Amino acid sequence: MNISLSHFIATLEIELGQEPGTLSPEEELSAIADLDSIGRLSLIALCDSQFGFVLKVPDLDACRTVAELHALVEAHATRL
Amino acid sequence: VNKHTTIRVIRGYLPSTVLTNEQLAPEVGWSAAEILEKTGIAERRIASPEECASDLAISATKKLLVEANIDPLSIELLIVCTQTPDHFLPSTSCLVHAALGLPVTCAAFDINQGCSGYIYALATAHGWIAGGLAKRGLVITADTYTKLIHPGDRSVRTLFGDGAAATLIEASSEPGLSAFVLGTDGAGAGNLIVPAGGMRSRCHSVPPQAGGETQENLRSHDHLLMNGPEIFAFSLRRVPELVGAVMEAGQVGLDAVDQFIFHQANRYMLNHLRKKLRIPASKMPMFHEKSGNTVSSTIPLLLEHCIAQKSILPGQLLLLAGFGVGYSWGGCLLRWHGK
Numbered sequence: 001m002n003i004s005l006s007h008f009i010a011t012l013e014i015e016l017g018q019e020p021g022t023l024s025p026e027e028e029l030s031a032i033a034d035l036d037s038i039g040r041l042s043l044i045a046l047c048d049s050q051f052g053f054v055l056k057v058p059d060l061d062a063c064r065t066v067a068e069l070h071a072l073v074e075a076h077a078t079r080l
Numbered sequence: 081v082n083k084h085t086t087i088r089v090i091r092g093y094l095p096s097t098v099l100t101n102e103q104l105a106p107e108v109g110w111s112a113a114e115i116l117e118k119t120g121i122a123e124r125r126i127a128s129p130e131e132c133a134s135d136l137a138i139s140a141t142k143k144l145l146v147e148a149n150i151d152p153l154s155i156e157l158l159i160v161c162t163q164t165p166d167h168f169l170p171s172t173s174c175l176v177h178a179a180l181g182l183p184v185t186c187a188a189f190d191i192n193q194g195c196s197g198y199i200y201a202l203a204t205a206h207g208w209i210a211g212g213l214a215k216r217g218l219v220i221t222a223d224t225y226t227k228l229i230h231p232g233d234r235s236v237r238t239l240f241g242d243g244a245a246a247t248l249i250e251a252s253s254e255p256g257l258s259a260f261v262l263g264t265d266g267a268g269a270g271n272l273i274v275p276a277g278g279m280r281s282r283c284h285s286v287p288p289q290a291g292g293e294t295q296e297n298l299r300s301h302d303h304l305l306m307n308g309p310e311i312f313a314f315s316l317r318r319v320p321e322l323v324g325a326v327m328e329a330g331q332v333g334l335d336a337v338d339q340f341i342f343h344q345a346n347r348y349m350l351n352h353l354r355k356k357l358r359i360p361a362s363k364m365p366m367f368h369e370k371s372g373n374t375v376s377s378t379i380p381l382l383l384e385h386c387i388a389q390k391s392i393l394p395g396q397l398l399l400l401a402g403f404g405v406g407y408s409w410g411g412c413l414l415r416w417h418g419k
Contacts, residue, residue: 037235038118040309044316045352054316057309 001077003051008070015046025067043069052078085209085249086256087202088418089148092245092381093140094125094371099241108234115238116369120347124241124372127224132166134175136244137222141180144218144246152181157208157217158188161197161376163405164224165190176220187214194272195343195404196262197221197376198247199412202400203260205249219247221376228274230303239346240304241372245380252417259330259413261322268407271310275301312349314407319353322401326411337363337413338396339386343403344368344378365391376402392416 009023016034029035035043040060047055053076063069100123101112108115116122127136137160145152160173173188182188187208193200201219208214222244229236249257276283281301299305323340327333340359342350344367354364367382368374374381379400386392396416403409 037308041312041348044309044313045348048316048356049352054313057307057313060309 001051001074003070003074003077005067005070008073009066011046011050012043012066012069015042023066025065025070027066029063029065029069047073047076051076083210084252084255085206086252086254086417087383087414088248088250089144089150090245090247090380090384090387090418091140091144091147092243092377092384093136093143094241094243094374094381095127095131095136097126097128098123099126101238104238107231108238110234110238118346118348119238120350120366120369121238121241121372122369124226124239125243126226127242131224131242133160133162133164133222133224133244134166134172134179136224136242137162137172137176137220137246138179140222140244141176141218141220141246144248145180148248150248153183154216155180155182155186155218156214157205158182158186159191159201159205159217159219160188161191161193161201161219161221162223163192163194163197163375164222164227172222173220193408194223194375194406195345195373195378196402196406196408196410198245198343198379199260199400199402199410200262200408201376202247202249202257202412203262203410206257206260209249209251216248216250219249221245221247221380223375223377225304225375228302228304230299233299233303235308236304236306239373241374243371243374243377243381245377245384247380254415254417256415256417257412258415259326259332260410261325261329261412262410263318263322263408265314265318265407268310268314271307271314271407272305272405274304277302311345311404315345315349315353315403316356318407318409319401319403320357322403322409322411323357323399326399326401326413330413332397332413334359336397337399339392339398340364341379341382341386341398341400341414343401344382345373345404375404387416387418394418 171190
């Protein structure tokens, strides 16, 4: 399913409570302070409610950057 | 043989020591308000060092026997569900049996299950009574998970509390408990586990280290380890299927269910499941703000609370669902006829 990178990043920023324009495609997930264990739950919840699939934790762990996470979500999303 | 069974009475017991978010905040690095916002839990009860599962179980059951005027000699079946037994052996049920003065003709055994344990114990009691092996049984859930938690592990310290509940189940002329659905996925065993303490590894001598998916929680193999994101993802995958399977088994639709009584893991998970299942907030009560996640006791404690508040009324159809450690899950329908 085609999810634009900008739309995904904007959605991610809202979910993680970050200011618009904070995240970039190259941003390393490990550097995002709000992506602690609760933040990871939020990400799983976001994928479920917004993109229609339950994110597998090992797949999430394999993502290094925001762009890689976007590619993962795009590959599994069943709705926009 | 009477094929129908029902729940007559439920009584819970929480230990007296209270651990508030204000007390926890300096130790876990979140403010009291943040803990409440993230978990929905304001305080949890902690068993004293001398207080074990049997003590909590006995307190809950004594309350039930006295307040409902039940003769202990009429109990033919005693099931204690716990994952924190007083001893490896004998079973906690034997200790409870002796303390309550139950008859020697009463069958007594433990079930080792966590968040699904209440449903597993109900299903077992239902099967015994419907099969004619007993007419009246006690299902007791009791756990002291906080004894397994490292003080520096904020991922679980904020969530869990200790507690117990006793439930009286009897043969009934009208349907009460029905549509049991039980399931297991042992592939998730490592995501909620105390690695040491059993025969696989009696005692782990390595000091606690930072662990967890983001290396923010302190624990050793002697302590409870929870992979929160994996447990959350499991619940999102499994619980909607479980709810659907129970409704199919009972041949009822979502609208026919008056209340959805889910295991009280935490508010975040429950709210997400509620929205995913399109259940109105008014049909999914919660009861964990003052007790935390008491594992197998969350469902009976919630039932007791709602019955006392008269938000569950005689004749209402309830869907009960427990899910978690194992992975293990179970659900059933309950037409409430009790007191």
